[in-house]
Amino acid sequence: MTKNEKAVGVSTIWWGLYSVQLAPPFSLKLDPTFNQSVSLLVSEAPNPSTEDHQEYYNQFIQTYGTHYISRIIVGGTAHLYTLMDSSYYKESSYEERINQVGLMFQYQNVGLQSGINIEQIWASMKEKFRTTSSTLFVFQPPVASQQNKSDWQTWQQTAGNHPVVVNRTLFPIYNLIKKETTVRQHLRKTIDFYLENGVFPTLAELNDQGTRRKSLVPLKPQGPIIGLDVVGCGYDPLLMESKFCIFDQSNFTDNEQWSDPYNKTVTYSIPNGWFVVNTPESLTFDGSILVTSVEDYFRSTRTVTVTESSGWLGIRRKRTQRTVTEFYRRFYQDYYNLALRMKQIGWYTLSVSAFPYPKLNPIAQTAFDNLPTRFDVKDLKIWQDLFDIFGTHVVVSSNMGGQLWAETWYEKCLTHEHAQTWIDEQVTKSWFIFVISAENSNDYRQEIDERFRQHSISSAQLLGGTDSINPSEWEKWAPTIKRKPHPISYRLISLDEILPESDLRNALKAAIDYALKLAEKEDRNYINQLESLRGPPKNKCSQNEIRTKRQKRAINYEEAKRVLCPYIGYNGKECLGTKATGRALVAENAPKLPIGVGMSLDITTGTLLLPVLEYTYIGNNYWTDPILNTTYQVPRGVSLPAINQSDNTPIARVFLTATELSNEWKYEKLRGSWLGGEFGHSKSLADIYSRFFSNNQATAITQKPYVLYRLRVENLRLNKYAKQAIAQLPTTYNETLYNDFLRNWGTHIVQQSLIGGMHEQQVLFKDCIFSFNGAITSDNLDDYLKKDILSETLGNSFYADRRKISV
Numbered sequence: 118m119t120k121n122e123k124a125v126g127v128s129t130i131w132w133g134l135y136s137v138q139l140a141p142p143f144s145l146k147l148d149p150t151f152n153q154s155v156s157l158l159v160s161e162a163p164n165p166s167t168e169d170h171q172e173y174y175n176q177f178i179q180t181y182g183t184h185y186i187s188r189i190i191v192g193g194t195a196h197l198y199t200l201m202d203s204s205y206y207k208e209s210s211y212e213e214r215i216n217q218v219g220l221m222f223q224y225q226n227v228g229l230q231s232g233i234n235i236e237q238i239w240a241s242m243k244e245k246f247r248t249t250s251s252t253l254f255v256f257q258p259p260v261a262s263q264q265n266k267s268d269w270q271t272w273q274q275t276a277g278n279h280p281v282v283v284n285r286t287l288f289p290i291y292n293l294i295k296k297e298t299t300v301r302q303h304l305r306k307t308i309d310f311y312l313e314n315g316v317f318p319t320l321a322e323l324n325d326q327g328t329r330r331k332s333l334v335p336l337k338p339q340g341p342i343i344g345l346d347v348v349g350c351g352y353d354p355l356l357m358e359s360k361f362c363i364f365d366q367s368n369f370t371d372n373e374q375w376s377d378p379y380n381k382t383v384t385y386s387i388p389n390g391w392f393v394v395n396t397p398e399s400l401t402f403d404g405s406i407l408v409t410s411v412e413d414y415f416r417s418t419r420t421v422t423v424t425e426s427s428g429w430l431g432i433r434r435k436r437t438q439r440t441v442t443e444f445y446r447r448f449y450q451d452y453y454n455l456a457l458r459m460k461q462i463g464w465y466t467l468s469v470s471a472f473p474y475p476k477l478n479p480i481a482q483t484a485f486d487n488l489p490t491r492f493d494v495k496d497l498k499i500w501q502d503l504f505d506i507f508g509t510h511v512v513v514s515s516n517m518g519g520q521l522w523a524e525t526w527y528e529k530c531l532t533h534e535h536a537q538t539w540i541d542e543q544v545t546k547s548w549f550i551f552v553i554s555a556e557n558s559n560d561y562r563q564e565i566d567e568r569f570r571q572h573s574i575s576s577a578q579l580l581g582g583t584d585s586i587n588p589s590e591w592e593k594w595a596p597t598i599k600r601k602p603h604p605i606s607y608r609l610i611s612l613d614e615i616l617p618e619s620d621l622r623n624a625l626k627a628a629i630d631y632a633l634k635l636a637e638k639e640d641r642n643y644i645n646q647l648e649s650l651r652g653p654p655k656n657k658c659s660q661n662e663i664r665t666k667r668q669k670r671a672i673n674y675e676e677a678k679r680v681l682c683p684y685i686g687y688n689g690k691e692c693l694g695t696k697a698t699g700r701a702l703v704a705e706n707a708p709k710l711p712i713g714v715g716m717s718l719d720i721t722t723g724t725l726l727l728p729v730l731e732y733t734y735i736g737n738n739y740w741t742d743p744i745l746n747t748t749y750q751v752p753r754g755v756s757l758p759a760i761n762q763s764d765n766t767p768i769a770r771v772f773l774t775a776t777e778l779s780n781e782w783k784y785e786k787l788r789g790s791w792l793g794g795e796f797g798h799s800k801s802l803a804d805i806y807s808r809f810f811s812n813n814q815a816t817a818i819t820q821k822p823y824v825l826y827r828l829r830v831e832n833l834r835l836n837k838y839a840k841q842a843i844a845q846l847p848t849t850y851n852e853t854l855y856n857d858f859l860r861n862w863g864t865h866i867v868q869q870s871l872i873g874g875m876h877e878q879q880v881l882f883k884d885c886i887f888s889f890n891g892a893i894t895s896d897n898l899d900d901y902l903k904k905d906i907l908s909e910t911l912g913n914s915f916y917a918d919r920r921k922i923s924v
Contacts (some may be wrong), residue, residue: 124206126199126218133192171320188286193276202249342385344467351507360508363481396463459522468514490620492627500628514608519581519598527573543569677838684712710749717863726863729839754832769819825873
């Protein structure tokens, strides 16, 4: 239901063949073993006064239950499940759905009734209900299909041969105790407590109802919480692996416990100083990412956040893992792109406080005591030994749960033969395990284009839970995460930050900085080595791709910048992303209107690059600034279309998920338009999620333009610098030369633009505002966002109290 976004209506018909009834309790002859158990209660605990006495009653219930069956009805049942499409469910009323499900039930079981017109029933159902709904039958006893008979008819004719219990009448088991009044009353109290709280009581709890447990809390935890071998322990961000533990974990108290909020029988003890935050069975991340480097891959699959980190993590894994070496070769030596799809399921977040400075365990304390208080590059071994054992960082928080990710590597030559939409479609189909059941996977896999299948590699992996389950059956794997949770994200601090201010802390920081810079340099050399050995691309996609040595540029790029800059970009007058100041603001001829169209744009990132069109300032085409009353000459071929009143109207866009915000860039560029402000530069899905959508948040971006004029260019004549760049491109595709061209000259030309200013406001709000009493609608929210940016009175504290504004 959830996976396919369906609603279900249940219709049931049952009939009784016969019933079986017991005599009243006082006349029943009871089993000898049961009588002996009651006699034991009478002899050993008639008036319970100790916990041992109470245990007799608890064991009695565990053995015989809380009720006995006094009457049954035997016959058969038939259930009809009607699955309704979510679109019909949302637009129909409750009364209409009840009526339609009832008609469907009449239509399906018409064989059981007479005098009913089946065509009339079918015509009475709504067209959309008929076309979007499906049905499922469940019969008890089960039936085997027969020729020329419906399952309804078969069930009606054969159910009496093998009837089943369709109804039971229960009575409390203490009613069977006839004479021993005190025993019966205490057994009743025990049963009532058990049914109310789900756990057997202690005698103290029965005698003092004010202290009884209201939730499932076992008497003793199962053991230390899972994750103590990660949180409070060392971490090597270069190898992306945990090291020996550093913080002292010996101080446990009975009061420090954590229980699964959905199953109170699962309880763990927690050391003093550690904390647990519930993320019960939540899907912390579900999305797809286009990975363009090894760095992005490990950032995505091993989410690690380091305070004040400027470099990349995981840069030494290539020397320790064969699989990582293969990744490097695919990115930097071969010709592959990687699309990554992930699901992260969080159970809880385990954290530890690093301030006040924590107590270290004896082994770690001894190691730190033996360190020198000055860092000397000539004495690296003692520091390297420390990092080999404890790493360079400490894990202070980790989200525990499970992770599923699927990788699709495809050869870059496919991008030269097919549109990106085709590639996206094939990649999505290769991720069939996320969208369909395992039994239909073969049929779905066959829909993948044969050409894409030949030039791509797909795989899937599980992290956490039972690893013996096939990733295609990930829905079966998800419940096993609680038996074996695994860290799916880390938050780190540098090792020196757990020490008080001292010479030792300064020396340790210097040693860590040196080790990271040295590893980063080695990583760069390794990548350069791979790129230098890069051969010609594989000729598998019928592309005549021949790699040649990089040719020396025949154009003077600095001269082009000097002549063509500045132009009007997202931040006013700029040149290649740098805001122009001082004299650079003045063009060579001051009366000329600053360039606002004809610049090139990298559609994949939103970066504005150099102007590519030729501008001729001849003629009588002028524009006068209405504020400064200054007249500017407009280039020939550039027009100033009229400004519409709607151009200055605030526009609010609401995004409930990171994917929705990412798609704003993706689909706007496909429609040939590009927005400024927050929409001016596309960002990775992981970055969007962490900034705007973590912690049960959603985001809205409101923009209020202040348009001075609109520019449009029809004369698409290239300037000499763009012509020289194009002239350097060979007719046979060469990846290096074409990538250099795109990096400097972009992919598209700005043909029309609105020039002026813009007030942009980003609002983070709790996604619960749509869910509870007093919640607001989408139309309300659009109105409030526009009033926010116009500084008008909102008149709704429910929204105002649950938002965070960034201007």
